[in-house]
Amino acid sequence: MAEAAKSPSKEDRDEDEEAEDEEEDENENENEEGAQTGEKKKKQKKKPAKTEGTAGYPSTANGEEEKEDPDQQQHLLQMLRKRGPCEESRRQTAREHLFWDTQPVPSMGSEYGQDSGPLDELRTVDDVRAEPYPLPDKFEWCTCNVDDDKEIDEIYTLLTENYVEDDDSMFRFDYSIHFLRWALKPPEFLRSWHLGVRVQGGGKLVGFITGIPAKIRVFEKSIQMAEINFLCVHKRLRSKRLAPVLIKEITRRVNRENVWQAVYTAGVVLPRPISECRYWHRSLNPKKLIEVGFSHLGARMTMARTIKLYKVPDMPQLPGMREMKKEDVPRVHGLVLNYLRKFTLHPEFTPEEVEHWMLPRPGVVYCYVRENEKGEVTDVCSFYSLPSSILGHAKHNTLKAAYSYWNVASTVPLQDLMYDALILAKQQDFDVFNALDIMENESFLKELKFGIGDGYLQYYLYNWKCPRIEPRGIGLVLL
Structure with missing residues (x-):
């Protein structure tokens, strides 16, 4: 399900490149096996992402605008420390993608058309191999x-110990x-889609990838899909090319359930x-964020001013705010x-899915x-908790990050609802509140003093072509 706010880590990069370089080692029967749907959705998504700045000055608690001098505004834009050059190097699109170029996904250089539909020819479950793909020696599914x-x-x-980590190896x-x-256990989940690789003989778990079922609407078409997530290979085994085989095997398992898109x-x-x-990213505990190196004190800014x-x-500013209950589902x-x-x-x-995903x-x-x-319940806001370990710090060992989830403002401005979300997250002792620029989030990001991150999150569909979608057209949050 979803990606992390953080930029891809070195470990994540290894896994992606491993998949791209795998073509020569793939089972030669792969292209005869039918549409594959399991693409790894790297959780490159939410790192305790270190943001580049904050713009905009929302109202203070007493409702008056807080005015800052131009120098302070300029330095606020440099508040959060920048990531190194890794992100740009990861975004090179000219290089070959040997593994993905064998899969039913649009090629990097292809144009975005206006039509939608599957890329692979229609298959049946009987067309999908019944046996798992072979693993390198000494490993087993x-x-x-x-x-x-x-x-x-x-x-x-x-x-x-091995999943998403920032480029500077400070947070994981x-x-x-x-x-x-x-x-991993929403309604109708399949245990067979929780796939691992062990050392032979029931030994140590060294690889992992998952899928969960979801009905996704793309433009005007509703499609049963798998949300692919948690692709992880032990750091010491990245040279074994396990990531592409994990992707192929989760694809096979998904296809065997007559699901062809992801x-x-x-x-x-x-x-x-x-x-x-x-x-x-919106700072809630700036002192701690600065102490751990997540952000830094801007020039001409004191800790007290920050x-x-x-x-x-x-306390929340909107009347009638309370925790969701089961009867609200x-x-x-x-x-x-x-x-x-x-x-x-x-x-x-479905109502059952809303109960699962949103009930506190x-x-x-x-x-x-x-x-x-x-x-009557008129508005709803939600966020989930994804902390990061702080590596090698003498005082702090955990960074508490909240991630914006499903928010609906029907009787108040979304900005006011999300201001209360920040307050509620602070009550729960979160250090930072993260949000993507999807849905209608742009309407509150700058006004509520969020700083833009330097990491990007790409959304992908497997075995499905469609026109490009702007972030404001994305209504999907993956964990």
Whole structure:
């Protein structure tokens, strides 16, 4: 499901290049096997992304505009420390993509047409090989049981030690076990789509990739897809070319369920994105962010002035804000479903899926509704928790990051609703609040003092061509 706000890490880059360079090692029968849908959606998405600046000065707690001198505004734009040159090098599109050029995805140099539809010829389940793809010697496939405490702990350890990391090796995603179970067990999930690679003989877990079912609308067509996520290979085994085989095998398993399309995201440019989005970041605990190197103190800025600039009120400003309850699910489902219809690419949730994805879970997902005088739920905001380990710091070991999720403002401006979301996230002790420039988010990013990130997040569809979609047409958030 989704990508992280952070830019791709060196480890992520290795996995992508590994997939691209795999063509000569692929099983020679691959092109006869039928449409493959499992593309890895690298979680390159949310890193404790270090942003480049903040622009715009929203109202302070007392409703008056806070005025800053021009020098301060200029230095605020340099508040968050820049990433090195890695991001640009990862965005080179001229090089060959040997693995992806064998897959049913548009080539990098192809034009964006106006038609939509599958790229591969129609197949049936009987056309898909029944046996798993072969692995290199000394490795074996396993289906992971995320309900088993020992197995979920192995998955957690693999991801915590080998998954998305920033280019400077300062931060690494720290998906909690509760988060992983939430992310991987939506209604109608298939255990066979939780795929692992072990050392032969039931040994150590060294590779992982997942899919979950989702109904996705693209333009005017509703398609049953797999959301592909959590591709991870142990750092010491990146030379074994396990990533392409993981992608091929999850594709085979998805196809065997008569599902032929997939959606995924990545921080790198692969053949070929349907949309390119940016992460924005709003500081909630600037002192800590500066101490850990996530951001730095701007020229002519003191710590006291910086803390004041990002301070939010202690309590929500909109009347009627409260935590979502189970009895709110039907109303929230209606609000979210109706809102998402505005966007070119969006999920079509069932009430059961809205209950799963949005009902609050401590330390995982937070959801609040606004109730009017008649007791009717009129607005909803939500965010999820994805912390990062802080590597090698003497004082701090965890960066708490909240990520904007599903937000519907039907009776108040979206900016006012998201201001309360910031306040609620601060109440939960988050250090930073991240949001993509998708949906209608541009209407509040600058005004609420978000700084634009230097990382990009590409959205991809597997075995489906369609016109390019602007970020404001994206109504899908992947974890």
